[in-house]
Amino acid sequence: MKKILSMFALVTMLGLGFTGNTFAEDAAPVADAVATQTAPAADAAAIPATEAAPAEAAPAAAPAPVPNKGDTAWMLISTVLVTLMVIPGLALFYGGLVRQKNMLSVLMQVFMIFSLMAVLWTIYGYSVAFTGGSQFFGGLSKAFLAGITPDSLGATFSKGVYIPELVFVGFQLTFAAITPALIVGAFAERMKFSAILLFMAIWFTFSYLPLAHMVWYWDGPDAITDAASLETVVANAGWLWAKGALDFAGGTVVHINAGVAGLVGAIMVGKRIGYGKEALTPHSLTLTMVGAALLWVGWYGFNAGSNLEANGYAALAFVNTTTATAAATLAWSFTEWSLRGKPSMLGAASGAVAGLVAITPACGFVGPMGAIVIGLLVSPICYFFVAKVKYWLGYDDALDVFGIHAVGGIFGALATGVFVNPALGGAGVVDYVANGVAAYDFGAQMTAQVYAVVTAIVLSAVVSFIAFKIVDVLIGLRVSEEAEREGLDTSAHGERAYHN
Numbered sequence: 343m344k345k346i347l348s349m350f351a352l353v354t355m356l357g358l359g360f361t362g363n364t365f366a367e368d369a370a371p372v373a374d375a376v377a378t379q380t381a382p383a384a385d386a387a388a389i390p391a392t393e394a395a396p397a398e399a400a401p402a403a404a405p406a407p408v409p410n411k412g413d414t415a416w417m418l419i420s421t422v423l424v425t426l427m428v429i430p431g432l433a434l435f436y437g438g439l440v441r442q443k444n445m446l447s448v449l450m451q452v453f454m455i456f457s458l459m460a461v462l463w464t465i466y467g468y469s470v471a472f473t474g475g476s477q478f479f480g481g482l483s484k485a486f487l488a489g490i491t492p493d494s495l496g497a498t499f500s501k502g503v504y505i506p507e508l509v510f511v512g513f514q515l516t517f518a519a520i521t522p523a524l525i526v527g528a529f530a531e532r533m534k535f536s537a538i539l540l541f542m543a544i545w546f547t548f549s550y551l552p553l554a555h556m557v558w559y560w561d562g563p564d565a566i567t568d569a570a571s572l573e574t575v576v577a578n579a580g581w582l583w584a585k586g587a588l589d590f591a592g593g594t595v596v597h598i599n600a601g602v603a604g605l606v607g608a609i610m611v612g613k614r615i616g617y618g619k620e621a622l623t624p625h626s627l628t629l630t631m632v633g634a635a636l637l638w639v640g641w642y643g644f645n646a647g648s649n650l651e652a653n654g655y656a657a658l659a660f661v662n663t664t665t666a667t668a669a670a671t672l673a674w675s676f677t678e679w680s681l682r683g684k685p686s687m688l689g690a691a692s693g694a695v696a697g698l699v700a701i702t703p704a705c706g707f708v709g710p711m712g713a714i715v716i717g718l719l720v721s722p723i724c725y726f727f728v729a730k731v732k733y734w735l736g737y738d739d740a741l742d743v744f745g746i747h748a749v750g751g752i753f754g755a756l757a758t759g760v761f762v763n764p765a766l767g768g769a770g771v772v773d774y775v776a777n778g779v780a781a782y783d784f785g786a787q788m789t790a791q792v793y794a795v796v797t798a799i800v801l802s803a804v805v806s807f808i809a810f811k812i813v814d815v816l817i818g819l820r821v822s823e824e825a826e827r828e829g830l831d832t833s834a835h836g837e838r839a840y841h842n
Contacts, residue, residue, distance in 0.1 A: 407495060409504050416652035417509045423643025424516035428456050428523055431640050435633025435691070436527050439741050442625040443829025444531045445839035451526045451535065455542055459519040462546060467518055468511050470547075471554040477581040480555045487511065497562030498650040499772070505650060513647060518554070521596045522546055527741030528604030529611040531622075532826050533819055535834050541813045545603060549805035553798060554595050556580040557587060566774035586786065587794035588762060588771070590659065591648035593703025593755040598798040601748025605739060606806035611819050613738035615826055622740075627687050634691035638667060641698045645705040658769065659705040662713035663698065666705075669717030670697025677722050681729075689725075696724040696746050700754035707758055709767030716757045724750050752795050759784075759791035 433452040437445050459467075469484035484490060494507035522542040526533075559580040566572050576584045582594075589595060614622060624630060645663045649656040674693025675685040700720035701713055708716070727745035739745060762768040763782045770779035771787075813819060820826075825833035832838060 407502065407504050409495060409506050410651070413498065413503065413651045414505050414509055416656070417505055417513055417647060417650065420643035420647025421509070421513045421516055423640045424513070424520065424647065425456075425640075427637050427640030427644060428516065428520045429453055431633050431636030432520065432523055433633070434629050435637060435695075436530065436741055438626040438628065438630030438633060439527075439624045439688075440530050441622065441829070442840060443831055445625065445831060446837050447535070447830035447834055448526065448530055449839075450835055451538055452523045454535075454539065455523045455526070456519040458539060458542060459522055459546060460515055462543065463515045463518045464511075467546065467551055468514065470551045471518075472510075472514070472559055474559075474578055475555075477579070477584065478556055479552050480559065496650075497564065499563060499655070500651060500653075501563045501774075501777075503651060510650070514554075517592060517596060517644075518546065518550060521550055521592075521600050524596070524600040524743060524747055525604045525607060528608040528739045528743040530740040531830065532614050532821060533607075533611050534817065534821050535830075537813045537817055537819050540817065541607075541809050544809040544812065545805060548809070549599060549603065549802050550595070553599055553801055556582040556797065557589050557595050557794065559583060563774050569775055572775055582790075582794045582797060585793050586771075586790040588707055588758050588787070588791065589703045589755065589794060590706040590758075591645045591702045593699070593751045593758070594794045594798040597699045597702060597747040597751030598755065598795065599802045601744045601746070601751060602799050602802040603806040604743030605737065605748065606803055607810060608737050608739045608744070610807070610810045610814075614740065615823065617738045624688065627691075630691055631687055634694055638694055638698065641667075641702075645702060649706055655706050655769070658709075661710050662701055662705045662708060665710050666701035666713040666717035667694050667697035669714045670694060670700065670721045671717075673718045673721035674725055677725050692724070692728070692742070692746060693721045696720050696750045699747055699750035700757065703751070703755045704758035704761060707769050707771075708761035709769070711767050712757075712761030716754065716761065719757070720750050720753050723753055748799075751798075755791050755795050756788070759787045762787065 429452065433449045436452065437448045440448050464487060466482060466485045468487065469482050470480045473480040473483050475481035490507050490511065492506065492508060495504040496507040496510040498505060522545060525542070525545075526538060557580055560583050561575045561578055565575050582589075587594070616622060641663055642660055646656045646660040649659055671690050671693040674696065675690050678689040679685040697717040697720060700716050704713070704716060724746050727749045728742045732739055732742070732745060760766070762770060763784070764770045764779060765782070768782075770782060772778075773780035810819065821830065821833065
């Protein structure tokens, strides 16, 4: 227990010292927009009556908003790209890292989690995450996608610009699917398949959905016209959005959330048989590289797609995703080269993922030079946790979910608060009242970022612990020793990945 407490203290230290006395509530941050329930009225002026027109003639109605076809096409492509990240990207990345006898089990876990989350998201997940309720949890007014038709509109980040709400539903579905799938890498090769599915359903409901609501739910830019309306939007928004926390594409909602859950799972499920005593080496780094490449490609939809529009900010997120990931790949490889004497393919792939994780919350807020700095710094930090801290504390995070996703996500979330500063090349925070960029306040912004980081850590840790306990009581967490030695491919699924 002392080791576990020491570990959380070490992680929390990453965010200490970045506090201030005020919150960045004076300007609404750019965050994932909620699909509005009804389309706001357009701002076009009514056509004046002519002199010959009867005095009682009513002015013509303003034209109804129409979804932008270019933005809609881009969002459909982005949704496909994020799906590519999960199946096959994440599945192959994880599958190559486990031993041959467990390859199919990891593929099956990712495949089934994606399918399970897609169904749960459609039934109640979208409604809980992206409708009003409290600051911490949405409602069920759109359960079973009630009231959402092909004509329903969803807000973007520009006033008067919309996409079909169904497109937003589908795009966010992929985020809800990949986040739980990331967790399985932490306890790979030893957890019951039924236990994984039950845990994911509980964790999705009580950790992912509330955090997504807190970070990303708001009424959309058209609801903000003056200071008074901004106050109303802030009052109705998710708790962390209202605090001014910036998370463009999921540093807190996805990566810290999943990484902390993975750590809790690795500890509660226990170490693999032979851990620390025998080599538990990856069976196919070739497949891991293929998976990492698919993750990188799919991540463009993840990050640039989170802009919800095909414009300059999407291009900024796209370029930042490339530069940060490239810098992180180089940084990890050179760090490993200097410390171990040889750069490895596994290290390069790990660095790429660390860079992708770190730039995720920042991609639409920072400039390309800031993205490079984020990439260069995140890899040594994650390398330290993967190569040193994990062994000092004695937990078996099989595929380094905590060391890369949680630690990289924490660093990325805090770095976002620094490099969003226009003086450092950042895009700044949008002020929808003035329709411009708000003044940057380091103390307020970093306070908001620390709030988001700590909230994600605490929420995921508490929910994960309770969920694992429930699953353990109901069906047990771990496979038998015999099944683990045989391999989960045959013991759990009756199949083999390879036949020699």
